[in-house]
Amino acid sequence: MPVSITPTEPPESAGPTDSADSAAQADAPALRLYDSAARAIVPLAPTATPGLVTIYLCGATVQGSPHIGHMRSGIAFDVLRRWLERCGQEVRLIRNVTDIDDKILSKSAAAEPPVPWWAWAQRFEREFDAAYRALGVDAPTYEPRATGHIPEMIDLVQRLLDAGHAYVGESGNVYYDVRSLPGYGSLTNQRLEDLATTEDESQLDDDVEADKRDPRDFALWKAAKPTEPADAAWDAPWGRGRPGWHLECSTMSRRYLGETFDIHGGGIDLRFPHHENEQAQSHGAGWGFARHWVHNAWVTIKGEKMSKSLGNSLVVAELLKRYDAAVLRLALGTVHHRSTVEFSEETLADAAALWERLSGAILRAYEFCDGEDANPVDAPAEQVRARALPAEFTAAMDEDLNLAGAMAVIHATLKALNVALTQAAPSGGQGADDALRASVTGLALDLRSQLDVLGLDPLAEPWRTRVLDGAGSSQGGAAMEALDRLIRHDLEERAQARAAKDWSRADALRDKLTGAGVVVEDSPTGAASARGNGIHVVQIGTTKHFPADPGLVVVPDLASITPHLLLWADR
Numbered sequence: 001m002p003v004s005i006t007p008t009e010p011p012e013s014a015g016p017t018d019s020a021d022s023a024a025q026a027d028a029p030a031l032r033l034y035d036s037a038a039r040a041i042v043p044l045a046p047t048a049t050p051g052l053v054t055i056y057l058c059g060a061t062v063q064g065s066p067h068i069g070h071m072r073s074g075i076a077f078d079v080l081r082r083w084l085e086r087c088g089q090e091v092r093l094i095r096n097v098t099d100i101d102d103k104i105l106s107k108s109a110a111a112e113p114p115v116p117w118w119a120w121a122q123r124f125e126r127e128f129d130a131a132y133r134a135l136g137v138d139a140p141t142y143e144p145r146a147t148g149h150i151p152e153m154i155d156l157v158q159r160l161l162d163a164g165h166a167y168v169g170e171s172g173n174v175y176y177d178v179r180s181l182p183g184y185g186s187l188t189n190q191r192l193e194d195l196a197t198t199e200d201e202s203q204l205d206d207d208v209e210a211d212k213r214d215p216r217d218f219a220l221w222k223a224a225k226p227t228e229p230a231d232a233a234w235d236a237p238w239g240r241g242r243p244g245w246h247l248e249c250s251t252m253s254r255r256y257l258g259e260t261f262d263i264h265g266g267g268i269d270l271r272f273p274h275h276e277n278e279q280a281q282s283h284g285a286g287w288g289f290a291r292h293w294v295h296n297a298w299v300t301i302k303g304e305k306m307s308k309s310l311g312n313s314l315v316v317a318e319l320l321k322r323y324d325a326a327v328l329r330l331a332l333g334t335v336h337h338r339s340t341v342e343f344s345e346e347t348l349a350d351a352a353a354l355w356e357r358l359s360g361a362i363l364r365a366y367e368f369c370d371g372e373d374a375n376p377v378d379a380p381a382e383q384v385r386a387r388a389l390p391a392e393f394t395a396a397m398d399e400d401l402n403l404a405g406a407m408a409v410i411h412a413t414l415k416a417l418n419v420a421l422t423q424a425a426p427s428g429g430q431g432a433d434d435a436l437r438a439s440v441t442g443l444a445l446d447l448r449s450q451l452d453v454l455g456l457d458p459l460a461e462p463w464r465t466r467v468l469d470g471a472g473s474s475q476g477g478a479a480m481e482a483l484d485r486l487i488r489h490d491l492e493e494r495a496q497a498r499a500a501k502d503w504s505r506a507d508a509l510r511d512k513l514t515g516a517g518v519v520v521e522d523s524p525t526g527a528a529s530a531r532g533n534g535i536h537v538v539q540i541g542t543t544k545h546f547p548a549d550p551g552l553v554v555v556p557d558l559a560s561i562t563p564h565l566l567l568w569a570d571r
Contacts, residue, residue: 029053029087030398033263034338036271036293037187041400047262048291052090055081056253056290058266058274059095059143061245062124063103065315066131068332068343069299073267074137075329075455076296076337080265081138082453083397086385094256095140096249097125099147100242105228117232118147131316134325135332136455136462142256146248150234153243153251156285157220157236165284169211172223172239178216181280187293188272192216199273218277219244246277253282253289260288268295296337301344314343326359326456326463327352333454336403358410358451359458359467361417365444366459366468368424369437376441379448381460387449397453410450417443 028045035042047053057077060070074095081091099121108120115123125145132139157174160166165180178184178192185192199218209215223241224233233240243251253261259282266275275293282289301314319328331351335341366377390413396405420439451457458467490509497505 027088029084029089031084031087031401032399033292033294034400036268036295038292039189042292044262044292047089048258048260051088052092053084053263054257054261055091055093055263055265056249056257056261057093057095057140057264058249058270059097059140060125060128061098061101061103062121062128063101063107064124065317066124066128068314068316068319068328069267070128071131071135071137071316071328072299072332072341073265073296074132075135075333077265077294078137078455079333079337079403079453080263080294080401082455083401086389086453091141092257093140094142094144094253096252097128097143097145098245098248099125099145100232101245105232109229117229127317134316134320134462135329136325138455144252144256146243146252149248149251149255150243152255153247154234154236156247156251156281157238157243159285160220160281161238163284163286166220167213168238171211172221172241173211173219174221174238175212175217176220176277176280176284177213178218178280179214181284184280185276187276187279190272190276197273218246218273220247220281246274246281249274249278250281250285250289253278254287259286261290263292263294264290265294265296268297271295294337297340299332299341299343301342303342323348323352324355324466326458326466327355330355330456333456334403334407337401355456358414358447358456359463361414361421362444362447362458363467364421365417365440368421368440369444376437377444377448378459379445381452381457384445384448384452384457384460387445389449389453390446393450393453403454406450406453410447413443413447413450417447 028050029047031044032041033044034040044053055077057073060066077093077095081093084091099118104121105117108115108117111120157166160176161168161174164177166174166176168174185195195216197215220243221236221238221241222244223239224230233242253264264275264278271293279289316328327348328351331343331347332341334351341347362377366375369375369377390409393406393409396402396409399405417440420436420443424436424440448457448459452460456463458464490513494506494509497503497509
């Protein structure tokens with residue numbers, strides 16, 4: 001699970017690592033990104049530190065279970081990170097955890113029975129961590145919790161008070177004076193005069209609004225309330241309380257990335273007021289803050305933004321009971337990050353079909369090239385990532401992460417691999433000539449290399465085990481081979497018992513096999529068997545002299561039974 005990073009590591013205003021000298025020699029990224037502040041696609045280069053790209057991504061407010069809307073952001077920035085690393089950049093990505101918040105306090109108190117707020121936050125932090133891992137989102141460089149940085153937040157509030165950008169209300173709340181900062185509203189291109197408030201709806205409460213000088217000012221520090229837990233407040237020079245939502249991100253971004261960093265990311269719904277207020281705080285403190293702003297679009301269901309208020313949230317853990325995690329990632333992560341994802345059964349069906357084609361082609365190539373020596377298709381990740389990418393793929397990704405263009409290249413590579421596999425099929429893997437094996441191997445590695453950028457390489461974790469299950473040299477295939485031998489041993493022993501008319505021994509062996517989920521059908525010429533699996537009987541061998549089950553599938557041996565076959569049989 002994510003760990004809370006204390007203020008002792010890494011060093012204050014973290015700058016380049018010890019490897020910065022070598023990283024500085026790396027080519028500047030050619031990537032161009034749509035900048036929400038500039039409202040245009042602009043070059044990322046030059047970065048604040050050559051060879052290093054620093055990213056702050058707004059993470060979860062751990063008040064409830066993660067849904068696919070949360071995962072959209074995590075996957076989108078995981079792809080960005082993967083692409084930058086593929087282009088030779090070191091990436092330092094910070095994704096925070098907001099573990100103190102109005103909703104966390106209210107929901108934990110309303111639970112039956114009530115739960116300590118910190119236990120409530122930890123529970124859902126673990127759920128978020130599990131969802132990220134299930135969907136193949138790499139862990140950030142650091143994942144700091146808000147509650148681990150309260151002293152630094154207090155320091156920032158004091159800095160803003162001293163600079164004349166903040167004031168203390170009569171109730172002990174501290175507010176940011178938005179009129180004190182010329183250019184407030186520049187991120188979202190809004191005039192202050194046109195705004196009624198700069199608070200998020202979830203952060204509004206009468207006690208905080210009561211002593212504002214201007215309703216558009218926002219809370220930096222919220223005074224402790226007698227109705228809230230005593231341990232949900234910290235001592236500060238202006239009174240005991242807790243930080244405002246926006247304050248947390250300004251503090252943690254500076255702590256881990258310095259006063260100026262390259263990219264601030266998050267969902268488009270965070271642009272205002274959260275990101276606008278973050279920027280105001282950091283600029284008021286004299287920090288350069290984010291050089292670029294990158295936002296991902298919503299997930300929609302029937303054209304409406306997915307939200308709990310609409311009752312159309314889809315919790316990741318529940319979806320994973322019905323769909324493969326790779327299918328969910330493909331559905332969410334192969335649409336341009338600035339385009340909405342229309343989430344539906346049809347979307348998932350299309351994603352499942354595509355994943356079956358992609359992973360199936362890689363599996364066929366793997367099986368075709370499998371032999372006694374190391375399988376060339378099963379190259380380690382570093383070799384896969386070292387392969388040259390097609391110019392069209394690179395150009396698409398460098399232009400605002402154009403996934404449609406990248407996917408077109410992936411589809412072309414998939415088609416070429418399938419053609420090569422079709423040509424190779426008559427010869428078999430071991431009987432194929434060197435040129436044919438090299439063609440299959442090269443195209444399979446090319447496809448893996450391209451899919452790796454999207455976090456969808458079928459032979460990489462977390463997809464590898466499921467994809468290889470049933471392949472001859474995989475763990476699943478090895479288990480099948482062992483099962484085949486054991487079953488054949490019992491069948492042979494049972495055949496000997498029947499030949500000797502030892503019916504009790506034959507029946508005992510049959511019962512043993514049945515108890516293990518193996519179906520045995522007798523005929524005048526012998527017995528056929530298969531794992532039941534609760535799906536269909538699978539006949540072993542081609543000869544049968546007993547009535548066929550309508551759903552009977554004939555295979556040469558047990559080792560050839562794969563999850564793909566069973567899925568097909570179930571249809």
